[in-house]
Amino acid sequence: MRLTLLGTGDAAGMPVYGCHCERCVMARENPDYRRGPTSALLEIDDKRYLIDAGLMDIADRFPAPTLDGIFLTHFHPDHVQGLFHLRWGRGNKIPVYCPTDNTGFADLLKHPGVLDFQVLRKYEPLNIGELTITPVPLIHSKPTFGYLFEKEGHQIAYLVDTKDIPPRVEEFLREKQLETVIIDTCSPPGVENRNHNNLDDTLSLHQRIGAKKTIMTHIQHDFDLWLTDNCDSLPETVIPGYDGYIAYYR
């Protein structure tokens, strides 16, 4: 099992359009510093699943039929905007697992094309081959699922977008003895955002969930600036993600 972070930025992305801060200038000069819309790829044997679909070039990166499914955390634009192009494709339907959301995003649910939206229920596991996926509710401005992926003793939780997590989810995940948590960490310590974690929230959750490793994603430009000067102050087990970060689970 292999997990690749395809994007680790927020809705504004890195560089931020029109921003001339040190970090945005770096990101314009060197693609290594860019951050695309937060999303990931989970590969299991010959199967490939996207987690969120905000990338603008999904069709080119994953030509049909190389994509076996998409797990949507929620229907905000930076998590679904890449689906508009895919939907009018040809061939097999692509399963798109998602939370219940009556409004969805624009006309995606009304005109799904080849996208086969399948609503999941919180805590009700879905089994695909040897992979078990359990959606858990998060705390965000739209109905949002985190996902627990389990296969052969490996447990990965993907918790995006969220401000803290509900107590029941915390307990559920703690009992799983997670290998990796990938988590929304939008802002530097002390900067409050009612829809996203800051570093304080994430450090607290890292302790409370007790995962071996916590990887931060959905990183906003001001947190990226903070990291430039303060990255060394982080615990070794709390890591800022980057676009292209790969974790193997064998």
Place this chain on the structure above:
Amino acid sequence: MRLTLLGTGDAAGMPVYGCHCERCVMARENPDYRRGPTSALLEIDDKRYLIDAGLMDIADRFPAPTLDGIFLTHFHPDHVQGLFHLRWGRGNKIPVYCPTDNTGFADLLKHPGVLDFQVLRKYEPLNIGELTITPVPLIHSKPTFGYLFEKEGHQIAYLVDTKDIPPRVEEFLREKQLETVIIDTCSPPGVENRNHNNLDDTLSLHQRIGAKKTIMTHIQHDFDLWLTDNCDSLPETVIPGYDGYIAYYR
């Protein structure tokens, strides 16, 4: 004055995801055959205006502050989806001229960020320096404007998306003795679509409007296939557009 067609495809784009027809295979192998979301760039002296914003890489192609305004024809995803990234930018507001549309697209009007949406009224000209822009109503499934751009005796009409045009618009444009019409031509002759012209519609409009040159855009994959075999049968003054097509007006 210089007009560049940035995209000449429909919502599915060319290649169509998962399609293995001759034309889609060609487009995957050779970028010259690709078609992005229908959109254009109008350059006048040192000013640059986008016509529609469906391109996914607007921020990279037009770094701030190189964009002086955006003319939206309507709020369908393939015409506005590129704005989601721009809106959270820094710096000067970007004027986005558009028709009245109560629903707009997703939360764009509610959370415009640096986008300064300015509603225009049909037939009421807007003057920006020596450029005069007149919005005209089109016939589509959402409120849609075509735009007449006039500068120093040069007249260009951009008519996307539309099925035919209202009689008053036809009369209005005929009197202008247009140099160029860029027009939605989605489908091959005989293929009906209630929201888009087919080639029959466009050939008729070319006659009725009496423009010196008609350039077709919003070309769907089946029309592209038709063009592969039948391009020579078109009148010399009716031209299939392509991404990167440039017209100069001096």
